[in-house]
Amino acid sequence: xxxxxxxxxxxxxxxxxxxxxxxxxxxxxxxxxxxxxxxxxxxxxxxxxxxxxxxxxxxxxxxxxxxxxxxxxxxxxxxxxxxxxxxxxxxxxxxxxxxxxxxxxxxxxxxxxxxxxxxxxxxxxxxxxxxxxxxxxxxxxxxxxxxxxxxxxxxxxxxxxxxxxxxxxxxxxxxxxxxxxxxxxxxxxxxxxxxxxxxxxxxxxxxxxxxxxxxxxxxxxxxxxxxxxxxxxxxxxxxxxxxxxxxxxxxxxxxxxxxxxxxxxxxxxxxx
Amino acid sequence: xxxxxxxxxxxxxxxxxxxxxxxxxxxxxxxxxxxxxxxxxxxxxxxxxxxxxxxxxxxxxxxxxxxxxxxxxxxxxxxxxxxxxxxxxxxxxxxxxxxxxxxxxxxxxxxxxxxxxxxxxxxxxxxxxxxxxxxxxxxxxxxxxxxxxxxxxxxxxxxxxxxxxxxxxxxxxxxxxxxxxxxxxxxxxxxxxxxxxxxxxxxxxxxxxxxxxxxxxxxxxxxxxxxxxxxxxxxxxxxxxxxxxxxxxxxxxxxxxxxxxxxxxxxxxxxxxxxxxxxxxxxxxxxxxxxxxxxxxxxxxxxxxxxxxxxxxxxxxxxxxxxxxxxxxxxxxxxxxxxxxxxxxxxxxxxxxxxxxxxxxxxxxxxxxxxxxxxxxxxxxxxxxxxxxxxxxxxxxxxxxxxxxxxxxxxxxxxxxxxxxxxxxxxxxxxxxxxxxxxxxxxxxxxxxxxxxxxxxxxxxxxxxxxxxxxxxxxxxxxxxxxxxxxxxxxxxxxxxxxxxxxxxxxxxxxxxxxxxxxxxxxxxxxxxxxxxxxxxxxxxxxxxxxxxxxxxxxx
Numbered sequence: 001x002x003x004x005x006x007x008x009x010x011x012x013x014x015x016x017x018x019x020x021x022x023x024x025x026x027x028x029x030x031x032x033x034x035x036x037x038x039x040x041x042x043x044x045x046x047x048x049x050x051x052x053x054x055x056x057x058x059x060x061x062x063x064x065x066x067x068x069x070x071x072x073x074x075x076x077x078x079x080x081x082x083x084x085x086x087x088x089x090x091x092x093x094x095x096x097x098x099x100x101x102x103x104x105x106x107x108x109x110x111x112x113x114x115x116x117x118x119x120x121x122x123x124x125x126x127x128x129x130x131x132x133x134x135x136x137x138x139x140x141x142x143x144x145x146x147x148x149x150x151x152x153x154x155x156x157x158x159x160x161x162x163x164x165x166x167x168x169x170x171x172x173x174x175x176x177x178x179x180x181x182x183x184x185x186x187x188x189x190x191x192x193x194x195x196x197x198x199x200x201x202x203x204x205x206x207x208x209x210x211x212x213x214x215x216x217x218x219x220x221x222x223x224x225x226x227x228x229x230x231x232x233x234x235x236x237x238x239x240x241x242x243x244x245x246x247x248x249x250x251x252x253x254x255x256x257x258x259x260x261x262x263x264x265x266x267x268x269x270x271x272x
Numbered sequence: 273x274x275x276x277x278x279x280x281x282x283x284x285x286x287x288x289x290x291x292x293x294x295x296x297x298x299x300x301x302x303x304x305x306x307x308x309x310x311x312x313x314x315x316x317x318x319x320x321x322x323x324x325x326x327x328x329x330x331x332x333x334x335x336x337x338x339x340x341x342x343x344x345x346x347x348x349x350x351x352x353x354x355x356x357x358x359x360x361x362x363x364x365x366x367x368x369x370x371x372x373x374x375x376x377x378x379x380x381x382x383x384x385x386x387x388x389x390x391x392x393x394x395x396x397x398x399x400x401x402x403x404x405x406x407x408x409x410x411x412x413x414x415x416x417x418x419x420x421x422x423x424x425x426x427x428x429x430x431x432x433x434x435x436x437x438x439x440x441x442x443x444x445x446x447x448x449x450x451x452x453x454x455x456x457x458x459x460x461x462x463x464x465x466x467x468x469x470x471x472x473x474x475x476x477x478x479x480x481x482x483x484x485x486x487x488x489x490x491x492x493x494x495x496x497x498x499x500x501x502x503x504x505x506x507x508x509x510x511x512x513x514x515x516x517x518x519x520x521x522x523x524x525x526x527x528x529x530x531x532x533x534x535x536x537x538x539x540x541x542x543x544x545x546x547x548x549x550x551x552x553x554x555x556x557x558x559x560x561x562x563x564x565x566x567x568x569x570x571x572x573x574x575x576x577x578x579x580x581x582x583x584x585x586x587x588x589x590x591x592x593x594x595x596x597x598x599x600x601x602x603x604x605x606x607x608x609x610x611x612x613x614x615x616x617x618x619x620x621x622x623x624x625x626x627x628x629x630x631x632x633x634x635x636x637x638x639x640x641x642x643x644x645x646x647x648x649x650x651x652x653x654x655x656x657x658x659x660x661x662x663x664x665x666x667x668x669x670x671x672x673x674x675x676x677x678x679x680x681x682x683x684x685x686x687x688x689x690x691x692x693x694x695x696x697x698x699x700x701x702x703x704x705x706x707x708x709x710x711x712x713x714x715x716x717x718x719x720x721x722x723x724x725x726x727x728x729x730x731x732x733x734x735x736x737x738x739x740x741x742x743x744x745x746x747x748x749x750x751x752x753x754x755x756x757x758x759x760x761x762x763x764x765x766x767x768x769x770x771x772x773x774x775x776x777x778x779x780x781x782x783x784x785x786x787x788x789x790x791x792x793x794x795x796x797x798x799x800x801x802x803x804x805x806x807x808x809x810x811x812x813x814x815x816x817x818x819x820x821x822x823x824x825x826x827x828x
Binding site for chain 1: 471476508509511515516519521674675680682683685687
């Protein structure tokens, strides 16, 4: 097994929820390799923000993308070579602010990639402004009187958009997080994992989550049950809310072809 | 028909099949051994309004359509009103007498005859085909075969309707030789040529979002996906299209994107990213009048500076603009290949006039280059951004099958050779210098191709680029004075071969209100523009009128 560490110095704040995501993700890769996936076939993308630094801490191929565009680029990688397992890391600004369109359309297409959303409810790296997932009333440098917007509810949003695997995990519950990522990557279709990730500097939600999270015992059978549990006010449930099997975009588009592997050779490119 | 040309205009409402009828007419000319070209003028609406298409044919090569008609076919009053003034004195007009009146020509009851022949939706454009066929003395059997080949629906109704129209035509010309065997021909638009050229060089995937006049790149790639083995993806936005394309390039596919000015503006940040991640990316920018939404369906050359300075930050790019549809095909192949050789983004800059103009493209034996990267050795020591003399790092693509035990990291952040990010002063300089080293190689590699063109002989110089060159070449056929047209094809890097004109005086012709191209020539070659002939109403020049403007300018 390849050493997944890089020589890069980690610059997240001490206690940052991202450490939990990084460690669990590394363990997920080990487990995925145990299932027979070649580590060379795993490709990652990320956006810009604290979450994006994970790219440099993982000895895996991929692209450190533009802000908001990581999921578009991930889709482009998958479409060019569908043999690759493509995993995209996104922050709440990246995936639900600047790049919301790509998130919705990846789900709409049921494009066979995984989105891991680092939900810290704030813009950490730009010094704590409110994010698309910040609670109403959140006070940051751009909203000194408190945010007047209602946050998105990512799981209902993506269920409606067409995602076929929807789960929630918590950076401080490494085992559940690791297992969830493994299942998400193994799922054929668009898989979405919302990871609750406390930001110790601007949105320290450890105590709140420690008190309120509860693991789901089973996967709800119907979408309306999933919605109810995903939006429960008393508990924040962790686990898989919904999974279904539907045709994936690249197979609908070109069946078993692989555009990169099966490139038309120059000798067959005769102008009509 | 040795010296002269013949121009047909078909006019009517959107949805009446004007463009298709003109294409069928152009095809007939080509099949009889003539050269032909076509221009379509349409508005941003789907039904109604006013559309017209012009076809000019001749024995000699035609560069662009003429604006005086030998044959004018009008389905409605507006077509008569708009175009009668430009009917030649010996030209003929045929109009729909159920919708229009006209002091000249022949009125035909096109609507009444449609009612007689069609049960369901009728096709008035069949009248244009029939009029043209009769005027050209095409036999009824040949007309029948033509309709059967070109129109798959309502075949028998189309034929009986066309016959009724045909029988009403009593005036004929002997321009075409019907005894000769028809020739095969390729009648291609500029955008089709761009896709085909890139495909020949290796294009695997095209990403786009509809925007006139670039949409037909996407349409053609989509239409040809099975026969060419190309994937055409209509993304949720231009932002998505170009960022997806970057991902596909990372995975090894030869990719292109295209849009007009507005969509291309949305692609700016990713264009800059292509410079940073060193992505081989071909971009097609097909201009229309701006700024902003501008004028959707007309032509302009307002985006020269925009393309030259596309993207923030400093990085190498290649920008070139085809001066003909055949050049669009070869240039598209050249740019894709250069992008891959140097891992830089390139822009094929063109305009509506060339993108959507159609011409009979003759086969060229000129070999086209292939888009192949500098490859590396897979393994633990691989570095995506390895520094070397040329600044072009070896390129590998992820996957156990292609690069085992290899980590390939692309980064939009400034980075080390490994692709890991950095913000250290000396490491920033190292990587900026590495990328900058490509400039010399790009410049000499471009010189392998025809980086500029010259047409005509003469002491007097006229500079133009893009589709304006087509108009000029046609205009000079009307000119008693001799000129040499100098047309840069490559704009960045600027062709070294043009140094011979440094400091020269010249007329400059361009479709821009600010004279960007003249300013560009001043900057690059210190060209003294004696007159800048500008046209910025969205319409192409009439070659005859342009020749008059040049005559005036040369006496100025």
